[in-house]
Amino acid sequence: MKYIAGLFVLLFIHAVSASQCRVNGGKWESVAGGWFPLTVPLIPNPSSGRIDLDGYRMECRYTPESGPVARKDVLSTRNNGLYAPSLGNYTVGLRIGGVDRPVPVGTVHLATMFNNGKTHDLNTYMYILTRGSPGKPINIRAGDEIATLQLFQKGSHSDHPVDVILIAGNDLITEPSTCTINNNQPIDVNFNQVDRTLIGESVNSTPIRANIRLNYSCPDPGLTLPITITLKGASAGFDSGVLNMSNPNLGTGLLRAGVQVRPQGTFHTNIYNSSGGDDVTFALTRRPGSTPATGAFSGSATLVMGVP
Structure with a gap:
């Protein structure tokens, strides 16, 4: 019975050592539970043949702890990489490190984070391809769940999927066409x-x-x-x-x-x-x-x- 109690404590310690993420220098949110919400500003930036939703900075880090600096967490995308039903039937994807990755994104490395306190800009943003005919406007209200980034964490303590739930920080009505x-x-x-x-x-x-x-x-x-x-x-x-x-x-x-x-x-x-x-x-x-x-x-x- 003492052994079982000790095992529970060990698992708890491992869970809180998972990585953390934040938006625009805000509060660090732990990914220990396998999912976590982040509120992001929605600022559509029209570009060539697309609308970029890149008006924020998302950073992650290895949760600071005592122990070897060599301990690390690796974040990558998984499955489709992006689940965004609120963006309608438009063609969407992720721009990762300046490279367009249309859905399904698959597995793409985002960051390798060591136990050294360093933050890492994921440089990962949603985009919507425009088209030459009108479509149904995207109508998002502040507080709505707009998308889920489907990630995977491989770490010194544990390996598990991570869902980043992106919450709209403001209203957005847009129609991704060149009309x-x-x-x-x-x-x-x-x-x-x-x-x-x-x-x-x-x-x-x-x-x-x-x-x-x-x-x-x-x-x-x-x-x-x-x-x-x-x-x-x-x-x-x-x-x-x-x-x-x-x-x-x-x-x-x-x-x-x-x-x-x-x-x-x-x-x-x-x-x-x-x-x-x-x-x-x-x-x-x-x-x-x-x-x-x-x-x-x-x-x-x-x-x-x-x-x-």
Whole structure:
């Protein structure tokens, strides 16, 4: 019986000696349990034929302990390397050390970590290949599980699979295609000089408006299909149906064919032979009962093309 108790203690000591990982210099998380969550910022960076999700730095190390420096843990990918159902049916993969590894990734060495306190940048990031036709937008909310990195740890103490659960640190709506709205150029909505006494309290009552033409284009030829346009942006504090402005007493609403489109909302339209367009209206509103302060104000939002 004493021998069994001693064995349990030994296993416990081995488990806590497993490697650790962190994101952007944050808290070290142990991989002893075979899986662990890491919250990462989602910053899409368009590149040639792809979108890179590489806006963070992931480091791992051998958990510091007394003992020989020669003790080590080796991390590598396993199986598909990446499990990412939240990224839809797009072609995804891992960029490891600057080399693209489409799923299934297989076994690729990531780091050899010795018992010397040194940290190792895994230099491993997800990517999504773009395409020349619209697809269903990827819609991720902060706190969602976005993907699992399937790794394997071979170490001085134990060998076991490791699942790194990547958690979204922010909202992300993107559509990985090379279709464009207004040729991907910024859309400037300029209300010019505004008489604050004329600003209405709703998008239907306000006379302060700006009309904008949206032009849609896809590089794949002969596309005729329904599409959706999603308005991505923060809502005003006084009205969830309009966009937030730098002046807290102001908001901007979007109207298409006279129907209001709320932030995070969509409207349906079409492209014919790979192109299309819509006329939309941006309407400036104010907090009910307020008199907005004079001076310049600004706001921002993103329009995302996709399919229903």
